[in-house]
Amino acid sequence: MIETLRLGAARGLIDFRHTLTNALDLWGYFFPSFGLLITLFFMGDAHVPGTTFSLGASTLPSSIGMLVAFGGLITMAQYLIVDREDGTLLRAKATPHGMNGYLIGKVVAVGGMTLLSVLIVLVPGTFLVDGLRIDAGGLLTLLWLLPLAVVATLPLGAAIGSLFDNSRAFGLVMLPLFGIVAISGIFYPLGAMPGWLQAIGQSFPIYWLGLGMRSVFLPDAYASVELGGSWRHLETFGVLGLWAVLGLTLAPVLLRRMARRESGSAVAARRERIMSSMAR
Template identity: 30%
Template sequence: MNAVALGFDRTLLELKMYSREKEAVFFSFLFPILMLALFSVIFGDEMEAGGSQMSAAEYFLPGMISAGILLTSFQTMAMSVAAERDDGTLKRLRSTPMPPVSYFLGKVGLVVTTALAQQVLLLAVARFAFGVELPDTADRWFTFAWVFGLGAFAGTVLGTAYSSLATARTIGAVVVAPMLILQFISGVYFAFTDIPSWLQHIASIFPLKWIAQGMRSAFFPDQLASMEMAGAWEHGRTALVLGGWAVAGLVLCVLTFKWFKRGTT
Protein backbone atom coordinates (compact mmCIF):
# COMPACT_ATOMS: atom_id res chain seq x y z
CA MET A 1 0.00 0.00 0.00
CA ASN A 2 2.90 2.33 0.72
CA ALA A 3 4.28 1.73 -2.77
CA VAL A 4 0.84 2.46 -4.28
CA ALA A 5 0.49 5.66 -2.24
CA LEU A 6 3.94 6.76 -3.33
CA GLY A 7 2.98 5.89 -6.91
CA PHE A 8 -0.03 8.20 -6.66
CA ASP A 9 2.18 10.99 -5.33
CA ARG A 10 4.62 10.32 -8.12
CA THR A 11 1.78 10.55 -10.65
CA LEU A 12 0.90 14.04 -9.42
CA LEU A 13 4.54 15.07 -9.70
CA GLU A 14 4.82 13.59 -13.19
CA LEU A 15 1.73 15.52 -14.32
CA LYS A 16 3.12 18.74 -12.91
CA MET A 17 6.45 18.26 -14.67
CA TYR A 18 4.71 17.24 -17.91
CA SER A 19 2.55 20.38 -17.91
CA ARG A 20 5.70 22.52 -17.74
CA GLU A 21 7.18 20.94 -20.86
CA LYS A 22 5.47 22.98 -23.56
CA GLU A 23 7.02 21.02 -26.44
CA ALA A 24 5.89 17.69 -24.99
CA VAL A 25 2.38 18.98 -24.35
CA PHE A 26 2.10 20.26 -27.92
CA PHE A 27 3.53 17.30 -29.83
CA SER A 28 2.09 14.49 -27.71
CA PHE A 29 -1.14 15.97 -26.35
CA LEU A 30 -2.43 18.75 -28.61
CA PHE A 31 -1.03 17.64 -31.98
CA PRO A 32 -3.81 15.13 -32.88
CA ILE A 33 -6.49 17.61 -31.84
CA LEU A 34 -4.99 20.39 -33.95
CA MET A 35 -4.55 18.04 -36.91
CA LEU A 36 -8.20 16.98 -36.72
CA ALA A 37 -9.28 20.62 -36.69
CA LEU A 38 -6.95 21.42 -39.59
CA PHE A 39 -8.15 18.55 -41.79
CA SER A 40 -11.76 19.33 -40.95
CA VAL A 41 -11.40 22.95 -42.01
CA ILE A 42 -9.46 22.13 -45.21
CA PHE A 43 -11.57 19.22 -46.50
CA GLY A 44 -14.97 20.05 -44.97
CA ASP A 45 -17.63 17.53 -46.11
CA GLU A 46 -15.79 16.32 -49.19
CA MET A 47 -14.49 12.93 -48.02
CA GLU A 48 -15.67 9.71 -49.63
CA ALA A 49 -15.10 6.27 -48.15
CA GLY A 50 -16.49 3.03 -49.55
CA GLY A 51 -18.97 4.97 -51.68
CA SER A 52 -20.28 6.90 -48.67
CA GLN A 53 -19.96 10.64 -48.19
CA MET A 54 -18.68 11.79 -44.82
CA SER A 55 -17.16 14.89 -43.35
CA ALA A 56 -13.41 15.14 -42.95
CA ALA A 57 -13.83 15.15 -39.17
CA GLU A 58 -15.72 11.83 -39.29
CA TYR A 59 -13.15 10.34 -41.66
CA PHE A 60 -10.01 11.40 -39.79
CA LEU A 61 -11.24 11.01 -36.19
CA PRO A 62 -10.30 7.31 -35.73
CA GLY A 63 -6.82 7.99 -37.09
CA MET A 64 -6.28 10.99 -34.84
CA ILE A 65 -7.46 8.98 -31.82
CA SER A 66 -5.00 6.21 -32.72
CA ALA A 67 -2.07 8.56 -33.22
CA GLY A 68 -2.92 10.31 -29.96
CA ILE A 69 -2.78 7.03 -28.03
CA LEU A 70 0.76 6.26 -29.19
CA LEU A 71 1.93 9.85 -28.84
CA THR A 72 0.81 10.09 -25.20
CA SER A 73 2.14 6.62 -24.35
CA PHE A 74 5.06 5.57 -26.53
CA GLN A 75 6.52 8.98 -27.35
CA THR A 76 6.00 10.46 -23.90
CA MET A 77 7.58 7.48 -22.14
CA ALA A 78 10.52 7.13 -24.51
CA MET A 79 11.49 10.79 -24.30
CA SER A 80 10.86 11.35 -20.59
CA VAL A 81 12.63 8.20 -19.39
CA ALA A 82 15.64 8.89 -21.64
CA ALA A 83 15.86 12.46 -20.33
CA GLU A 84 15.61 11.36 -16.69
CA ARG A 85 18.27 8.71 -17.19
CA ASP A 86 20.72 11.17 -18.74
CA ASP A 87 20.23 14.03 -16.27
CA GLY A 88 20.72 11.71 -13.30
CA THR A 89 17.12 11.73 -12.07
CA LEU A 90 16.84 7.94 -12.26
CA LYS A 91 20.15 7.49 -10.50
CA ARG A 92 19.04 9.73 -7.64
CA LEU A 93 15.64 8.04 -7.40
CA ARG A 94 17.28 4.62 -7.29
CA SER A 95 19.26 5.68 -4.21
CA THR A 96 16.14 6.79 -2.30
CA PRO A 97 13.86 4.55 -0.20
CA MET A 98 11.12 4.89 -2.82
CA PRO A 99 10.28 1.43 -4.24
CA PRO A 100 11.08 1.18 -7.97
CA VAL A 101 7.49 0.11 -8.61
CA SER A 102 6.30 3.52 -7.41
CA TYR A 103 8.30 5.21 -10.16
CA PHE A 104 6.68 3.05 -12.80
CA LEU A 105 3.22 3.55 -11.28
CA GLY A 106 3.83 7.27 -11.57
CA LYS A 107 4.66 6.91 -15.26
CA VAL A 108 1.60 4.73 -15.86
CA GLY A 109 -0.52 7.31 -14.03
CA LEU A 110 0.90 10.04 -16.27
CA VAL A 111 0.08 8.09 -19.43
CA VAL A 112 -3.42 7.08 -18.32
CA THR A 113 -4.35 10.59 -17.20
CA THR A 114 -3.00 12.41 -20.25
CA ALA A 115 -4.32 9.82 -22.71
CA LEU A 116 -7.82 9.91 -21.25
CA ALA A 117 -7.84 13.71 -21.10
CA GLN A 118 -6.68 13.87 -24.70
CA GLN A 119 -9.39 11.47 -25.88
CA VAL A 120 -12.12 13.36 -24.04
CA LEU A 121 -10.98 16.66 -25.54
CA LEU A 122 -10.58 15.14 -29.01
CA LEU A 123 -14.06 13.63 -28.96
CA ALA A 124 -15.54 16.87 -27.60
CA VAL A 125 -13.95 18.88 -30.41
CA ALA A 126 -15.17 16.39 -33.01
CA ARG A 127 -18.72 16.34 -31.60
CA PHE A 128 -19.35 19.97 -30.73
CA ALA A 129 -17.10 21.81 -33.18
CA PHE A 130 -17.60 19.60 -36.26
CA GLY A 131 -20.82 17.71 -35.58
CA VAL A 132 -19.40 14.18 -35.63
CA GLU A 133 -21.88 11.55 -34.45
CA LEU A 134 -20.22 9.46 -31.76
CA PRO A 135 -20.93 5.72 -31.27
CA ASP A 136 -24.43 5.11 -29.92
CA THR A 137 -24.18 1.46 -28.87
CA ALA A 138 -22.48 -0.19 -25.90
CA ASP A 139 -20.57 -2.69 -28.04
CA ARG A 140 -18.90 0.09 -30.04
CA TRP A 141 -17.84 1.89 -26.86
CA PHE A 142 -16.57 -1.43 -25.53
CA THR A 143 -14.46 -1.81 -28.68
CA PHE A 144 -13.16 1.72 -28.18
CA ALA A 145 -12.28 0.91 -24.55
CA TRP A 146 -10.33 -2.31 -25.11
CA VAL A 147 -8.48 -1.00 -28.16
CA PHE A 148 -7.59 2.12 -26.18
CA GLY A 149 -6.47 0.09 -23.16
CA LEU A 150 -4.35 -2.41 -25.08
CA GLY A 151 -2.87 0.30 -27.29
CA ALA A 152 -1.97 2.57 -24.40
CA PHE A 153 -0.43 -0.27 -22.38
CA ALA A 154 1.60 -1.52 -25.35
CA GLY A 155 2.76 2.02 -26.11
CA THR A 156 3.78 2.61 -22.48
CA VAL A 157 5.95 -0.49 -22.10
CA LEU A 158 7.39 -0.21 -25.61
CA GLY A 159 8.26 3.45 -25.04
CA THR A 160 10.01 2.59 -21.78
CA ALA A 161 12.07 -0.10 -23.51
CA TYR A 162 12.75 2.14 -26.52
CA SER A 163 14.21 4.84 -24.25
CA SER A 164 17.34 2.71 -23.83
CA LEU A 165 18.23 3.06 -27.52
CA ALA A 166 19.33 6.69 -27.36
CA THR A 167 20.40 9.55 -25.15
CA ALA A 168 18.28 12.53 -24.17
CA ARG A 169 19.99 14.56 -26.90
CA THR A 170 19.12 12.16 -29.70
CA ILE A 171 15.91 10.52 -28.50
CA GLY A 172 13.71 13.14 -30.16
CA ALA A 173 14.86 12.24 -33.66
CA VAL A 174 14.96 8.52 -32.86
CA VAL A 175 11.32 8.64 -31.72
CA VAL A 176 9.67 11.26 -33.92
CA ALA A 177 10.94 10.01 -37.30
CA PRO A 178 9.62 6.42 -36.94
CA MET A 179 6.37 7.72 -35.45
CA LEU A 180 5.77 10.00 -38.46
CA ILE A 181 6.49 7.19 -40.91
CA LEU A 182 4.13 4.82 -39.09
CA GLN A 183 1.37 7.43 -39.08
CA PHE A 184 1.62 7.83 -42.85
CA ILE A 185 1.60 4.09 -43.62
CA SER A 186 -0.89 2.95 -40.96
CA GLY A 187 -4.05 4.63 -42.24
CA VAL A 188 -3.93 7.70 -39.99
CA TYR A 189 -3.72 10.35 -42.71
CA PHE A 190 -4.68 8.30 -45.77
CA ALA A 191 -7.15 5.52 -46.51
CA PHE A 192 -5.32 2.28 -45.77
CA THR A 193 -6.42 0.83 -49.12
CA ASP A 194 -4.66 3.71 -50.92
CA ILE A 195 -1.30 2.69 -49.47
CA PRO A 196 0.84 0.31 -51.59
CA SER A 197 0.36 -3.30 -50.51
CA TRP A 198 4.00 -3.79 -49.53
CA LEU A 199 3.74 -0.82 -47.15
CA GLN A 200 0.47 -2.22 -45.80
CA HIS A 201 2.26 -5.43 -44.86
CA ILE A 202 5.04 -3.48 -43.13
CA ALA A 203 2.48 -1.38 -41.23
CA SER A 204 0.67 -4.56 -40.16
CA ILE A 205 3.70 -5.57 -38.11
CA PHE A 206 3.33 -2.58 -35.78
CA PRO A 207 0.62 -1.63 -33.25
CA LEU A 208 -0.54 1.66 -34.82
CA LYS A 209 -2.17 -0.01 -37.82
CA TRP A 210 -4.22 -2.25 -35.54
CA ILE A 211 -5.17 0.55 -33.16
CA ALA A 212 -6.38 2.59 -36.15
CA GLN A 213 -8.33 -0.36 -37.56
CA GLY A 214 -9.90 -1.05 -34.18
CA MET A 215 -10.93 2.58 -33.83
CA ARG A 216 -12.39 2.64 -37.33
CA SER A 217 -14.53 -0.35 -36.34
CA ALA A 218 -15.87 1.67 -33.40
CA PHE A 219 -16.65 4.84 -35.37
CA PHE A 220 -17.26 3.81 -38.99
CA PRO A 221 -20.36 2.07 -40.37
CA ASP A 222 -20.02 -1.71 -40.63
CA GLN A 223 -20.12 -1.65 -44.44
CA LEU A 224 -16.76 0.15 -44.48
CA ALA A 225 -15.07 -2.97 -43.11
CA SER A 226 -14.73 -3.98 -46.77
CA MET A 227 -12.01 -1.32 -47.10
CA GLU A 228 -9.68 -3.12 -44.71
CA MET A 229 -6.96 -5.53 -45.91
CA ALA A 230 -8.97 -8.61 -44.97
CA GLY A 231 -12.35 -7.07 -45.78
CA ALA A 232 -13.35 -7.29 -42.10
CA TRP A 233 -12.66 -5.50 -38.82
CA GLU A 234 -10.74 -8.51 -37.44
CA HIS A 235 -11.31 -7.77 -33.76
CA GLY A 236 -9.73 -11.06 -32.72
CA ARG A 237 -6.53 -10.44 -34.66
CA THR A 238 -6.40 -6.83 -33.44
CA ALA A 239 -6.55 -8.00 -29.82
CA LEU A 240 -3.95 -10.70 -30.52
CA VAL A 241 -1.46 -8.33 -32.16
CA LEU A 242 -1.85 -5.56 -29.57
CA GLY A 243 -1.69 -8.08 -26.73
CA GLY A 244 1.43 -9.61 -28.27
CA TRP A 245 3.13 -6.22 -28.49
CA ALA A 246 2.12 -5.49 -24.89
CA VAL A 247 3.71 -8.71 -23.65
CA ALA A 248 6.80 -8.21 -25.81
CA GLY A 249 7.18 -4.64 -24.58
CA LEU A 250 6.89 -5.74 -20.96
CA VAL A 251 9.58 -8.38 -21.45
CA LEU A 252 11.84 -5.84 -23.17
CA CYS A 253 11.33 -3.42 -20.28
CA VAL A 254 12.48 -6.03 -17.78
CA LEU A 255 15.50 -6.98 -19.90
CA THR A 256 16.68 -3.55 -21.03
CA PHE A 257 15.68 -0.96 -18.43
CA LYS A 258 18.63 0.83 -16.86
CA TRP A 259 18.63 3.30 -13.99
CA PHE A 260 22.01 4.75 -14.91
CA LYS A 261 23.37 6.60 -17.91
CA ARG A 262 25.64 4.64 -20.19
CA GLY A 263 29.17 4.51 -18.85
CA THR A 264 28.13 5.22 -15.23
CA THR A 265 27.37 2.99 -12.28
Protein backbone atom coordinates in the same frame (compact mmCIF):
# COMPACT_ATOMS: atom_id res chain seq x y z
CA MET B 1 3.63 -4.16 -3.89
CA ILE B 2 0.55 -2.25 -2.70
CA GLU B 3 2.78 0.40 -1.15
CA THR B 4 4.71 0.71 -4.42
CA LEU B 5 1.47 1.15 -6.37
CA ARG B 6 0.25 3.77 -3.89
CA LEU B 7 3.49 5.75 -4.00
CA GLY B 8 3.72 5.47 -7.77
CA ALA B 9 0.12 6.64 -8.25
CA ALA B 10 0.70 9.57 -5.87
CA ARG B 11 3.83 10.53 -7.78
CA GLY B 12 1.96 10.28 -11.06
CA LEU B 13 -0.81 12.60 -9.86
CA ILE B 14 1.80 15.15 -8.74
CA ASP B 15 3.47 14.98 -12.17
CA PHE B 16 0.06 15.28 -13.84
CA ARG B 17 -0.84 18.43 -11.88
CA HIS B 18 2.61 19.90 -12.53
CA THR B 19 2.20 19.34 -16.27
CA LEU B 20 -1.13 21.18 -16.21
CA THR B 21 0.64 24.27 -14.84
CA ASN B 22 3.56 24.20 -17.29
CA ALA B 23 2.76 26.03 -20.53
CA LEU B 24 5.65 24.43 -22.45
CA ASP B 25 4.61 20.91 -21.45
CA LEU B 26 1.00 21.63 -22.33
CA TRP B 27 2.02 22.90 -25.76
CA GLY B 28 4.06 19.75 -26.36
CA TYR B 29 1.06 17.57 -25.50
CA PHE B 30 -1.68 19.54 -27.22
CA PHE B 31 0.06 20.81 -30.38
CA PRO B 32 -0.56 17.47 -32.21
CA SER B 33 -4.22 17.65 -31.17
CA PHE B 34 -4.59 21.15 -32.61
CA GLY B 35 -2.83 20.02 -35.78
CA LEU B 36 -5.29 17.14 -36.17
CA LEU B 37 -8.26 19.46 -35.74
CA ILE B 38 -6.89 21.75 -38.47
CA THR B 39 -6.45 18.70 -40.73
CA LEU B 40 -10.05 17.62 -40.09
CA PHE B 41 -11.28 21.12 -40.89
CA PHE B 42 -9.57 21.19 -44.28
CA MET B 43 -10.85 17.72 -45.18
CA GLY B 44 -14.27 19.33 -45.51
CA ASP B 45 -16.63 17.13 -47.51
CA ALA B 46 -13.94 14.76 -48.80
CA HIS B 47 -14.88 11.08 -49.04
CA VAL B 48 -13.03 7.78 -48.72
CA PRO B 49 -11.94 6.93 -52.29
CA GLY B 50 -14.58 4.94 -54.14
CA THR B 51 -17.26 5.41 -51.47
CA THR B 52 -19.69 7.98 -50.10
CA PHE B 53 -18.20 7.68 -46.60
CA SER B 54 -16.79 10.83 -45.00
CA LEU B 55 -12.99 10.86 -44.92
CA GLY B 56 -13.11 13.11 -41.85
CA ALA B 57 -15.31 10.64 -39.96
CA SER B 58 -12.80 7.89 -40.72
CA THR B 59 -9.79 10.03 -39.83
CA LEU B 60 -11.03 11.29 -36.45
CA PRO B 61 -11.19 7.88 -34.69
CA SER B 62 -7.95 6.85 -36.41
CA SER B 63 -6.29 9.99 -35.04
CA ILE B 64 -7.45 9.13 -31.54
CA GLY B 65 -5.76 5.75 -31.89
CA MET B 66 -2.61 7.50 -33.09
CA LEU B 67 -2.63 9.88 -30.11
CA VAL B 68 -2.93 6.96 -27.70
CA ALA B 69 -0.03 5.20 -29.43
CA PHE B 70 2.13 8.32 -29.44
CA GLY B 71 1.39 8.93 -25.77
CA GLY B 72 2.76 5.50 -24.95
CA LEU B 73 5.64 5.34 -27.42
CA ILE B 74 6.99 8.86 -27.76
CA THR B 75 6.01 10.64 -24.54
CA MET B 76 7.10 7.78 -22.30
CA ALA B 77 10.44 7.54 -24.10
CA GLN B 78 11.02 11.29 -23.88
CA TYR B 79 10.31 11.31 -20.16
CA LEU B 80 12.87 8.57 -19.57
CA ILE B 81 15.55 10.33 -21.62
CA VAL B 82 15.06 13.73 -19.97
CA ASP B 83 14.87 12.27 -16.45
CA ARG B 84 18.00 10.28 -17.15
CA GLU B 85 19.83 13.42 -18.22
CA ASP B 86 18.90 15.55 -15.20
CA GLY B 87 19.48 12.85 -12.57
CA THR B 88 15.83 12.12 -11.71
CA LEU B 89 16.29 8.43 -12.50
CA LEU B 90 19.39 8.27 -10.34
CA ARG B 91 17.47 9.70 -7.39
CA ALA B 92 14.61 7.25 -8.01
CA LYS B 93 17.08 4.37 -8.11
CA ALA B 94 18.41 5.34 -4.66
CA THR B 95 14.99 5.07 -2.95
CA PRO B 96 13.17 1.85 -1.93
CA HIS B 97 11.10 0.56 -4.87
CA GLY B 98 12.13 3.77 -6.59
CA MET B 99 12.28 2.52 -10.19
CA ASN B 100 8.96 0.68 -9.95
CA GLY B 101 7.32 3.71 -8.35
CA TYR B 102 8.84 5.95 -11.01
CA LEU B 103 7.43 3.84 -13.84
CA ILE B 104 3.98 3.59 -12.24
CA GLY B 105 3.98 7.35 -11.77
CA LYS B 106 4.84 7.95 -15.41
CA VAL B 107 2.09 5.59 -16.53
CA VAL B 108 -0.42 7.61 -14.46
CA ALA B 109 0.87 10.99 -15.65
CA VAL B 110 1.23 10.04 -19.32
CA GLY B 111 -2.12 8.25 -19.30
CA GLY B 112 -3.89 11.29 -17.85
CA MET B 113 -2.38 13.73 -20.32
CA THR B 114 -3.05 11.38 -23.24
CA LEU B 115 -6.71 11.23 -22.21
CA LEU B 116 -6.88 15.04 -22.22
CA SER B 117 -5.26 15.13 -25.66
CA VAL B 118 -7.89 12.71 -26.94
CA LEU B 119 -10.73 14.79 -25.51
CA ILE B 120 -9.32 17.94 -27.15
CA VAL B 121 -9.63 16.21 -30.53
CA LEU B 122 -12.83 14.26 -29.91
CA VAL B 123 -15.10 16.96 -28.48
CA PRO B 124 -14.68 19.66 -31.16
CA GLY B 125 -14.07 16.99 -33.80
CA THR B 126 -17.62 15.70 -33.44
CA PHE B 127 -18.81 19.11 -34.67
CA LEU B 128 -16.43 19.11 -37.64
CA VAL B 129 -17.37 15.72 -39.10
CA ASP B 130 -20.59 13.79 -39.58
CA GLY B 131 -21.28 10.10 -39.14
CA LEU B 132 -19.79 9.35 -35.71
CA ARG B 133 -21.70 7.18 -33.28
CA ILE B 134 -21.02 4.97 -30.27
CA ASP B 135 -23.30 2.21 -28.98
CA ALA B 136 -23.12 -0.52 -26.33
CA GLY B 137 -20.91 -2.66 -28.56
CA GLY B 138 -18.55 0.24 -29.13
CA LEU B 139 -18.31 0.89 -25.40
CA LEU B 140 -17.47 -2.76 -24.74
CA THR B 141 -14.76 -2.61 -27.41
CA LEU B 142 -13.36 0.52 -25.80
CA LEU B 143 -13.19 -1.22 -22.40
CA TRP B 144 -10.70 -3.81 -23.69
CA LEU B 145 -9.04 -1.71 -26.39
CA LEU B 146 -7.79 1.17 -24.19
CA PRO B 147 -6.11 -0.99 -21.49
CA LEU B 148 -4.56 -3.16 -24.21
CA ALA B 149 -3.34 -0.04 -26.01
CA VAL B 150 -1.59 1.14 -22.83
CA VAL B 151 0.07 -2.23 -22.26
CA ALA B 152 1.06 -2.49 -25.94
CA THR B 153 2.70 0.95 -26.13
CA LEU B 154 3.95 2.18 -22.73
CA PRO B 155 6.44 -0.67 -22.16
CA LEU B 156 7.71 -0.19 -25.71
CA GLY B 157 8.12 3.52 -25.06
CA ALA B 158 10.07 2.75 -21.89
CA ALA B 159 12.25 0.28 -23.80
CA ILE B 160 12.97 2.85 -26.54
CA GLY B 161 13.77 5.56 -23.99
CA SER B 162 16.19 3.31 -22.14
CA LEU B 163 18.35 3.08 -25.28
CA PHE B 164 19.18 6.80 -25.35
CA ASP B 165 21.02 8.99 -22.86
CA ASN B 166 20.78 12.16 -24.95
CA SER B 167 17.50 13.87 -25.84
CA ARG B 168 18.98 15.17 -29.09
CA ALA B 169 19.54 11.64 -30.34
CA PHE B 170 15.84 10.87 -29.93
CA GLY B 171 15.17 12.71 -33.18
CA LEU B 172 16.53 9.62 -34.93
CA VAL B 173 13.42 7.75 -33.74
CA MET B 174 10.86 10.37 -34.74
CA LEU B 175 11.30 10.13 -38.52
CA PRO B 176 10.65 6.36 -38.70
CA LEU B 177 7.61 6.77 -36.43
CA PHE B 178 6.10 9.42 -38.70
CA GLY B 179 6.78 7.10 -41.63
CA ILE B 180 4.87 4.33 -39.85
CA VAL B 181 1.94 6.71 -39.27
CA ALA B 182 1.89 7.51 -43.00
CA ILE B 183 1.34 3.82 -43.87
CA SER B 184 -1.00 2.99 -40.97
CA GLY B 185 -4.27 4.16 -42.49
CA ILE B 186 -4.61 7.15 -40.16
CA PHE B 187 -5.08 9.88 -42.77
CA TYR B 188 -5.56 7.74 -45.87
CA PRO B 189 -7.17 4.27 -46.14
CA LEU B 190 -4.62 1.46 -46.03
CA GLY B 191 -6.61 -0.48 -48.63
CA ALA B 192 -5.80 2.20 -51.23
CA MET B 193 -2.05 1.62 -50.79
CA PRO B 194 0.15 -0.98 -52.55
CA GLY B 195 0.07 -4.48 -51.09
CA TRP B 196 3.61 -4.37 -49.73
CA LEU B 197 2.83 -1.16 -47.81
CA GLN B 198 -0.32 -2.76 -46.45
CA ALA B 199 1.75 -5.65 -45.08
CA ILE B 200 4.24 -3.30 -43.40
CA GLY B 201 1.52 -1.05 -41.98
CA GLN B 202 -0.33 -4.00 -40.43
CA SER B 203 2.77 -5.17 -38.61
CA PHE B 204 2.77 -2.14 -36.28
CA PRO B 205 0.34 -1.32 -33.45
CA ILE B 206 -0.66 2.12 -34.77
CA TYR B 207 -2.73 0.62 -37.60
CA TRP B 208 -4.59 -1.70 -35.24
CA LEU B 209 -5.26 1.06 -32.71
CA GLY B 210 -6.70 3.19 -35.50
CA LEU B 211 -8.82 0.28 -36.74
CA GLY B 212 -10.06 -0.47 -33.23
CA MET B 213 -11.03 3.15 -32.63
CA ARG B 214 -12.86 3.31 -35.97
CA SER B 215 -14.88 0.27 -34.91
CA VAL B 216 -15.85 2.11 -31.72
CA PHE B 217 -17.02 5.37 -33.27
CA LEU B 218 -18.20 4.46 -36.78
CA PRO B 219 -21.28 2.54 -38.01
CA ASP B 220 -20.70 -1.05 -39.10
CA ALA B 221 -21.26 -0.02 -42.72
CA TYR B 222 -17.86 1.65 -42.66
CA ALA B 223 -16.19 -1.72 -42.14
CA SER B 224 -16.77 -2.51 -45.82
CA VAL B 225 -13.89 -0.19 -46.80
CA GLU B 226 -11.46 -1.82 -44.35
CA LEU B 227 -9.08 -4.61 -45.28
CA GLY B 228 -11.03 -7.84 -45.12
CA GLY B 229 -14.33 -5.93 -45.08
CA SER B 230 -14.70 -6.16 -41.28
CA TRP B 231 -13.42 -4.59 -38.07
CA ARG B 232 -11.24 -7.66 -37.34
CA HIS B 233 -11.48 -7.40 -33.55
CA LEU B 234 -9.83 -10.78 -33.02
CA GLU B 235 -6.82 -9.81 -35.12
CA THR B 236 -6.65 -6.42 -33.36
CA PHE B 237 -6.55 -8.12 -29.98
CA GLY B 238 -3.96 -10.62 -31.18
CA VAL B 239 -1.52 -8.14 -32.76
CA LEU B 240 -1.73 -5.66 -29.90
CA GLY B 241 -1.32 -8.56 -27.48
CA LEU B 242 1.87 -9.65 -29.25
CA TRP B 243 3.27 -6.12 -29.04
CA ALA B 244 2.33 -6.02 -25.35
CA VAL B 245 4.22 -9.28 -24.71
CA LEU B 246 7.23 -7.95 -26.63
CA GLY B 247 7.24 -4.68 -24.67
CA LEU B 248 6.75 -6.37 -21.30
CA THR B 249 9.59 -8.75 -22.12
CA LEU B 250 12.08 -6.16 -23.34
CA ALA B 251 11.32 -3.20 -21.07
CA PRO B 252 12.27 -4.77 -17.69
CA VAL B 253 15.56 -6.11 -19.10
CA LEU B 254 16.53 -2.82 -20.73
CA LEU B 255 15.45 -0.72 -17.75
CA ARG B 256 17.44 -2.85 -15.30
CA ARG B 257 20.50 -2.52 -17.53
CA MET B 258 19.97 1.23 -17.76
CA ALA B 259 19.55 1.56 -13.97
CA ARG B 260 22.77 -0.34 -13.32
CA ARG B 261 24.68 2.12 -15.48
CA GLU B 262 23.30 5.19 -13.72
CA SER B 263 25.72 6.90 -11.35
CA GLY B 264 26.63 10.37 -10.22
CA SER B 265 29.62 10.44 -12.55
CA ALA B 266 27.47 9.38 -15.53
CA VAL B 267 24.96 12.18 -14.86
CA ALA B 268 27.80 14.70 -14.45
CA ALA B 269 29.38 13.57 -17.72
CA ARG B 270 26.10 14.03 -19.58
CA ARG B 271 25.66 17.50 -18.12
CA GLU B 272 29.20 18.37 -19.17
CA ARG B 273 28.49 17.24 -22.73
CA ILE B 274 25.31 19.34 -22.84
CA MET B 275 27.10 22.43 -21.51
CA SER B 276 29.93 21.96 -24.00
CA SER B 277 27.54 21.67 -26.93
CA MET B 278 25.65 24.80 -25.83
CA ALA B 279 28.87 26.78 -25.53
CA ARG B 280 29.87 26.09 -29.12
